Amino acid sequence: MKKSVQNLNSRRTFNEPVIHKIYGFLLDSYGPQGWWPLTELHDSSGTNPTKTGSIRGYHPGDYTYPHTESQQFEIICGALLTQNTSWQQVERALINLKQMDSLSPEAVLSLEPETLKEAIKPAGYYNQKAARLKILAEWFTDLKSRMPEREELLSIKGVGPETADSILLYAFKQPSFVVDAYTRRIVSNLGLADEKAKYSEIKAFFEENLPKDLATYQEYHALLVEHAKRYYQKKINYSQCPLLRSIQD
DNA sequence: AACCAGGACGTGA
DNA sequence: TCACGTCATGGT
Secondary structure: OOOOOOOHHHHHHHHHHHHHHHHHHHHHHOOOOOOOOOOOHHHOOOOOOOOOOOOOOOOOOOOOOOOOOHHHHHHHHHHHOOOOHHHHHHHHHHHHHHHHOOOOOOHHOOOOOOOHHHHHHOOOOHHHHHHHHHHHHHHHHOOOOOOOOOHHOOOOOOOHHHHHHHHHHHOOOOOOOOOOOHHHHHHOOOOOOOOOHHHHHHHHHHHHOOOHHHHHHHHHHHHHHHHHHHHHOOOOOOOOOOOHOOOOO
């Protein structure tokens, strides 16, 4: 029984430009975000950019990553590790793996479970995540160069809607919009969706109103996260969100 | 010193 | 379907 996309749909026609207005405001405010961050683009020498003008793993304006299967796998690991966890913690875990020369599917598969757990401990939930990383490593190995389907990703234990979309969007360059807790808070606070709107509804809201374009999807999601970190930490801050007034007419 | 972070899964209504 | 408990470290 078709459930109520009512809220989103009824507003869509009337408010269509809003979603573009938000994007413009965020891009003007923060500039390109350069997601997905990669550890190998970190400047370990202390003084700045390597080749692409990357900043702490981010590569603003460059939507060509990942360039290698290694980077692809790193993004996949990061997508899993960042579940309900801050990126800073994930970086520590990824760097631990990298220093052990174990940030590859083969290495992850061959590591002792206890060793893997120890390496990713900073990212939390290390028991589950260690097991699930191994599952992902095996899946990725068997994948070869084939392009995965969304349903296929969702069937993997530990991969839910957000992780699947993150993997598709950033590791496989497929235009699949990512909805996270921040996105939900923002659209809810702006009155564009109900607080308890389903993942698929919010995802559809963006996808139906944006050009099906990789750079747009990547940038939009990254911008929402950056914005939310500033204005959506505590409920009391929601009212300070500049978008509340910037999207009025 | 609670509360939270770029969620997902298992369980029982 | 859906609400709720669980998983866990480190920052604020």
